[in-house]
Amino acid sequence: MITPEKPELAEVLEVKQETSDTKTFTVRFENPKRQKKFFFVPGKFMMVTIFGFGEIPLSISSSPYKTGFMSFTVVNVGNVTNAMHSLKKGDQLGLRGPFGNGFPMQRFRKKNILFVCGGCGIAPLRSAIYAVREKKEEFGKVELMFGCKNPQSILFSQEMDQWGKQGISVQTTVDKPSPKWAGNIGVVTSLFKNSVLSPENTVALLCGPPVMIHFALIELRKKGFKDRQMFASLERMMQCGVGYCSHCNIGNRYACIDGPIFNAAELKELPVKEE
Amino acid sequence: MKLASKKAKVGFFSLSCCEGCVLAVLDLEEKLLQAFKQIEIVESRLLMEKVKPSALRLDIAFVEGSVVSKHDLNKLQYIREKSDFLVALGACATIAGIPGIRNALPPGLKEKIKRQAIKPIKEKVFPLTAFVKVDYLLQGCSINEQEFLDFLNKFLHGAKPRLQEVPVCFECKLRENACLLLKGEACLGPVTYAGCDALCPSQNVQCIGCRGFTNDANFESLDALFKEIGLSRKERYNLFTYFNQLPEQLKHLKGDR
């Protein structure tokens, strides 16, 4: 019997320490057939079980074109993430998914792309960045604007150097600089002035804390972005991933099945900021 | 925080209190013996004469009682320093509880107490959280043994237990009790943290708030309700300050005693 709540076994292939509180886990389903059939769109997420500790939603941060595995980039914030951080190569975990709508990548063809993210919000965007990089010819110019607390917490800095070499314009900013920091200081919106993309032919993909998304949307609108050109990935409390538990309810929509990606026009319709 | 194979070193400490919480732990009896397979009690004045030499560092310290004197404070700081994880046990330790009634005594009585005290005491009684970082709270007067066991079990497996932040009414409804408020009796259930399985309302007794006020309490509304039920100002003051300090929102209840 298959139930949508049943975790399937997967194994950890690799663990990489990214920053002091963040690790990237590369995993694959134990059942090779299942792994083979597995595909996803960037922005989708999985429900990940650490047996005995619980289950949490995690965005897939690896390339959708790499089919032998998937990866998660996880910040240690609580019970389950803490337990996950003690996993080693070869350990087992449970997976369900993928869930959510993901970014509508086909609709971005021929367009410039602006990625805006804060902190761990880069996880789902990384997957989209890989997708864009893989099919470079299909897209226009690509810019990535990334805001972090401090230089030590910048994720994927090595990869970003590579992306830079591959023609993606990468810009980072921090709230609290270290003495050695030579880059931009301030919130991520303070980078927008550097963007060379003309709003008409660009889509913006956003992921990060609620405040960041709120202000980024305002600033982008000022720059001339239309609501249909901006896509944000929302974080909500989730327990099931399939619209049963109702934790991620926003108005009549569910972040887990109708989202987590919403365009700004949809966000306007929804009571996102209920307070 | 993986403990896995090694036995966890555990200490039980009592500051000023009735020691009912540690006794409640002892009442787990067989289950405690079973837990002993995974833990080693290295310090407990109630149980043993000498502190084990291995007690220099503790994996987990359970501290009951509140801080009423410098002696208590020193002891608490010493415990905090040597323990990886500190759990406050019971109302005295988590919210100052019954001893905290002293804090609201009128100045005359307070003076009297000060004069009477032989050993130095603090002007006010404080829960542990007022002085040191507390990693987990086990609420209640006395604590709920099952909750203790669940916590210990989670801890020994290396999990980070979370506080369940729900009011007593939540559990009261699950036990399908007739609501006391609806019967016209005062009850602190709506503003008190659950975890006790709604013990008091299930025995037809009002909740007296021994597990502390929730972070989401609507005191004004409940106070208005109590007034409607017919409680005098003094009675309402009495009830709200049974185990807890009078919340800001209810300052108007304060008056001469």
Place this chain on the structure above:
Amino acid sequence: MNYVLSKEDLAPFLAQLSKRFQVIVPAKNDSGIVTFQEFSGQEVCLETERLSSPKKFFRPAKEKIFSFAKKKEGYEVKPVFDKTKRVIFGIRPCDTHALQALDELFIRYYGLDQFYSSRRKNTLLIALQCTKACENGFCQSMGTSQAVGADIVFTERGDEFFVRPETEAGRAILDRKLFKQTGDAEPSSKISCKVSLETHNLAENIYRGFESPVWKQEAERCLSCTSCTQVCPTCYCYTTDDEFEFGSGSKSSRFRFLDSCQLKRFTTVAGNHMFRASRSSRLRQFVLHKFSYYQENHGMQLCVGCGRCISVCPTKISLVEIANSIQKQVLEGAK
């Protein structure tokens, strides 16, 4: 063919059933309220007033859904189904509608929730029509005053029940010695509710009142005690958590806990960010979920008009009053 059963024969009938089923009946508990409990000869309570629903047999407060065991080859994941053969006697029409609403979500909507459907499949429902209105019910407004989806429908008639079997399974458990055939027409079970709700265009009108000041006014009284969501027969929101078995090395289980949207914790994510931090937004979520969101997503109301949330609220907040006054505002505003 329909039947009659004398009220005296109810207990023998239930006793008979309890040989093959776990029989659940409404009866008074220690604190004097009518709850659904296992039948063991106690007096069956036929009062209409009823603060608890049979929800707990379909959406229990705590439900084990998986057991995890670490084996040499890896984890073994076993779903745990409740397959108890159960008969629930005395379920009221509103509660049968509540089950329809839950069926829609857990059986027909996304996929099949096996845990719920296993309970559903193994349970026979004997509905008891209401012949007297209850204190706060408004089933007439909601169109839920007639039982649906039950296996047998009982209607009180003097000192007997008029019995109408609805399904084969229902018919099969009727004992021919106790149940007498009858050709009578079914007695009327029309009641007149004391409470009524304007339902014309309800979902839309009330959503249009999203910013209405009524929410705030009412929420000032709300204690966030969660009683309303706990007693509601359709409130299904849940949380999952894993627990290790005590004393065992690595055996653990996954549990589902009934949760409540009236709690701050319900929407709190990492960083202590709450999406519905204010009481008014949480109260609004409750009412809109019932009257508006479910209608838009599933084409049916999630509220079945049982009135329990009104009866149980210590501060007498009534979703009917809220909905009526908001609709009035909205319609007046539109004029």
Place this chain on the structure above:
Amino acid sequence: MHKTGCFSIKEITKVEGHANLNVELEDGVVKKCELEIYEGQRFFEEMVIGRHFSQIPLIVSRICGLCNVSHLNTAMEAVEKAFSVPVSGQTTILREIATNGEFIKSHALHLFFLALPDYLGRESVLDFNKEEHKYVHQGLDLKKAGTDIVRLLGGRIYQTISIRPGGFTLIPDRKKIDKLLPLLEKHRKTAVDAVKLFASFESQLPFERKTDYLGLVREDYSLVDGKLKFLSGKEIEEEDLLKHVEEFVAPYSNARQTRFEKKAFRVGSLARVNLNRDALEPAAKDLIKELGLRFPNDKIVHNNTCQAIENLHLFDRTIRLLTGLKTEKEPVKKIIPKEATGIGVTEAPRGTLYHHYNFDEKGFVKKANIIVPTNQNNNTIEQDLKEFIPTLLDLPQEKANREIEKLSRAYDPCISCATNFLKVKWKKS
């Protein structure tokens, strides 16, 4: 041990609460022997002032985890007497049963977990060897019997819930009682063994000192009411206790002490058995005879034996009371306050307990006075030690300390209780 000099025992362990003992010796004579109770003072008598009478029993029951039912009973008696509310016969019986449960639990805990290690020469129960491990289980069995009784009636073991002024908010149903009875029958045997075990320790602590004893006396050894009586013969009315018993404060301690006609006296199990020996249940009496024990007795070691004897007695009595009990639902009596004074006296596991309140016309407390058993025993312990310490001079200090602790522990002192009250009548010089 030096004939002259000072020593202290810091943090006497395995007692409930915190205490030091400071001793000064001069040429083999004890010059000073002070039981310094440094547990933070808790001022319950002041804290209840201005509180509604309905809260009093529940506040004061927090004085002590071990004997909360006793504090509860005593305070309830005071409240009910003050407002002239007679409780029903059923309530009286149920309260007595709950008290019995608490005694069994408290005695079992002290005997097997705190005192027994002394007599077996172990540091703590955690150090018992394989052979001795059975005692842990015996202790747990007895304790379980006690806790099950308390839980059945009070809804929780510590800080019980349903025992309230005016009656019980939840009356246990017969089914639950019937479930409990076999358990009591089963563990009764352990109670018999315990008496034999502790009677055999006489030689371990042969110290003996003639003194007076105080306790409640009734023809059937009830713990919740009776007449206050001294072994020396004096009978006193509850109201008059304070006229005969003088309270004073030792300047070195956070707890009060008491004297009767300028002399120290003992309370507790030994006192109760000395006073009520003829009122014990037949089985307990027979066992005393079989073991050749004689009462009245002045050996403090027998305070422990008497705890065990009381336990056996209470098992039999509780079984008898429960077997015949027909529980009926009855509402808690409504209490209408008036300006009044109420006094409650009961026996707590460690001895006589006394609560006294003055209420105003709305039922709020104006004044309170509470005397707990350990306060009464403290003076006696010091007196005992003054005689006892000189007999230990040949022992090395560490061994002597152990003997001293052994003797203090035999009293089963409860320091949490003792420090709740403090009245200073001494002047700083």
